[in-house]
Each structure stands twice: as structure tokens, then as C-alpha cells.
Amino acid sequence: MSVLPPVRRDRIVGELPQCFKKEASLHSRTSFHPKVVSACQEQRTGTVGRFKISKIIVVGDLSVGKTCLINRFCKNTFDKNYKATIGVDFEMERFEVLGVPFSLQLWDTAGQERFKCIASTYYRGAQAIIITFDLSNVVSLEHTRQWLQDALKENDPSSVLLFLVGAKKDLSSPSQYVLIEKDALKVAKEMKAEYWAISSLTGENVKEFFFRVASLTFESSVLAELEKRSARNIGEVVRINSNDSNLYMTTKKRKSKCCK
Numbered sequence: 001m002s003v004l005p006p007v008r009r010d011r012i013v014g015e016l017p018q019c020f021k022k023e024a025s026l027h028s029r030t031s032f033h034p035k036v037v038s039a040c041q042e043q044r045t046g047t048v049g050r051f052k053i054s055k056i057i058v059v060g061d062l063s064v065g066k067t068c069l070i071n072r073f074c075k076n077t078f079d080k081n082y083k084a085t086i087g088v089d090f091e092m093e094r095f096e097v098l099g100v101p102f103s104l105q106l107w108d109t110a111g112q113e114r115f116k117c118i119a120s121t122y123y124r125g126a127q128a129i130i131i132t133f134d135l136s137n138v139v140s141l142e143h144t145r146q147w148l149q150d151a152l153k154e155n156d157p158s159s160v161l162l163f164l165v166g167a168k169k170d171l172s173s174p175s176q177y178v179l180i181e182k183d184a185l186k187v188a189k190e191m192k193a194e195y196w197a198i199s200s201l202t203g204e205n206v207k208e209f210f211f212r213v214a215s216l217t218f219e220s221s222v223l224a225e226l227e228k229r230s231a232r233n234i235g236e237v238v239r240i241n242s243n244d245s246n247l248y249m250t251t252k253k254r255k256s257k258c259c260k
């Protein structure tokens with residue numbers, strides 16, 4: 001019997017949420033990978049949906065809006081007063097994707113230099129990295145490369161999903177926004193990250209963004225699980241085949257012995 005309450009109705013994902021900008025997205029598909037859809041229909045998602053909790057880390061300069069982003073999504077609150085994150089903090093969010101329960105652990109890390117050392121010890125084992133900058137502060141965008149480099153030291157660059165998020169969209173004027181977005185798209189492409197612009201004050205794009213993160217993380221977890229399973233099956237076939245050939249050899253030997 002499950003001890004967890006049912007997933008909230010507004011955390012149910014039935015279709016792949018769309019990207020924010022096609023030119024800086026993780027993939028161009030508009031729906032979930034067909035292998036993932038059939039695995040979910042046939043309940044072949046293995047540990048995904050049972051024990052798996054995906055770790056997501058949020059990094060970026062101090063005061064760019066990391067805590068507010070998480071709080072807007074998880075608690076639907078916004079605090080206009082700045083309180084620095086000391087070390088790390090985390091929130092759990094439960095989703096249901098294609099009928100399969102899926103949990104995200106969202107790690108809010110400190111941007112202040114003096115707390116960075118503690119925060120970086122929690123970077124390891126992330127399935128996705130959200131690199132955040134302030135859309136009204138171009139220097140914070142320039143620093144995102146360094147944040148990514150630090151986070152990748154603790155993670156496998158070939159499997160981790162990257163998101164570049166511009167926060168505080170409400171603070172930049174339309175003309176300012178156009179300029180910084182042009183640079184941000186360049187940085188996102190270079191990093192192979194998906195780009196989003198959000199505002200935690202107004203809530204613009206916050207839910208859409210986290211639904212996309214949850215869905216792409218879910219998809220990559222299921223694909224990894226399927227790959228692991230098929231590698232195990234190939235191993236078994238090879239073992240069976242080698243046993244078969246032993247059997248064949250023994251039978252042949254026996255036969256030839258009998259014929260003599």
C-alpha cells in the first residue's frame with residue numbers, strides 16, 4: 001500500500017510540454033519519444049515510477065532569483081525581500097507523467113561566494129542543471145559559463161540535461177529584453193542548453209518551464225532504463241548462445257565418440 005498522497009491534479013502531464021524557443025531547445029520533437037510512450041502504456045518503466053527521485057540543481061549568481069523561481073512553482077509565493085540562501089535548500093515535487101508517478105528534488109544552491117563551497121558539495125548526481133541569470137543584469141549572463149563548468153565537474157556531461165533560465169523578465173524593458181535574449185540564445189546554443197525566460201513576480205512561464213524540465217527528465221530516465229534493460233537482455237542472449245554452443249560441442253563430441 002502506498003503511503004504517499006495522490007499526485008496533485010495540476011501536476012499531471014499527458015503530453016510533452018513545448019519548448020520556449022525552437023532555436024535553443026533540447027530537442028525538436030513535439031511529442032514524447034514513441035519508446036517512452038509504449039513503455040509507459042505497458043508499465044515497463046522499471047525503477048522510474050517506483051523508487052526513482054530525480055535530482056535537479058539550480059545554480060547562478062547571487063540574487064538572480066533562484067529561490068524565488070522554486071518558491072513560485074512549489075508554493076506559489078513570491079518574497080520581494082532578499083534573503084541569501086546559506087549553502088543549500090531543497091523542495092520535492094511529485095508529478096505524474098504519462099500515468100507514471102515521477103518525483104523531482106529541486107536543489108536551491110547559494111550564489112554568494114562565501115557559501116559556494118558548501119553548495120558545490122551538493123552538485124553531484126544531478127540529472128538536470130538549471131543555470132539561472134538575471135535578465136536585467138548582463139554580467140550574470142556572462143557568469144553562467146563558469147557556473148556550468150563548476151556544476152559539470154561533479155556530473156556526467158554526456159547525460160545531464162541543461163537549462164539556461166533568464167529570470168526577472170518583468171524588470172527588463174522590451175528593447176533591453178531583445179538585446180539580452182540575443183546573447184542568451186548564443187550562450188544556450190554554445191552550452192547545448194534549453195533557453196527559457198521567466199518571471200517569478202508575475203509567474204510568467206514558471207509552470208511551463210518546470211513541466212518541461214519534469215517531462216524531459218522523465219523521458220531521459222525511461223530511455224536510460226530501457227537501454228539498461230536491453231543491454232542486460234543482450235548479455236543474457238550472449239550467455240545463452242555461448243551455453244548453446246557448449247551444448248552443441250558436447251553433443252557433437254559424444255556423437256563422434258559413439259560412432260567410433
Ligand SMILES: Nc1nc2c(ncn2[C@@H]2O[C@H](COP(=O)(O)OP(=O)(O)OP(=O)(O)O)[C@@H](O)[C@H]2O)c(=O)[nH]1
Nearest residue numbers: 063064065066067068079080082085111168200201
Ligand atoms: N522583480 C522581480 N524580482 C525578483 C524576481 N525574482 C526574484 N526577485 C527578487 O530578487 C531578489 C533575489 O531573489 P532570490 O530568489 O532570493 O535570489 P537567489 O538567486 O536565490 O539568491 P542567493 O540565495 O543569494 O543565491 C529578491 O529580492 C527577489 O524578490 C522576479 O522575477 N522579478
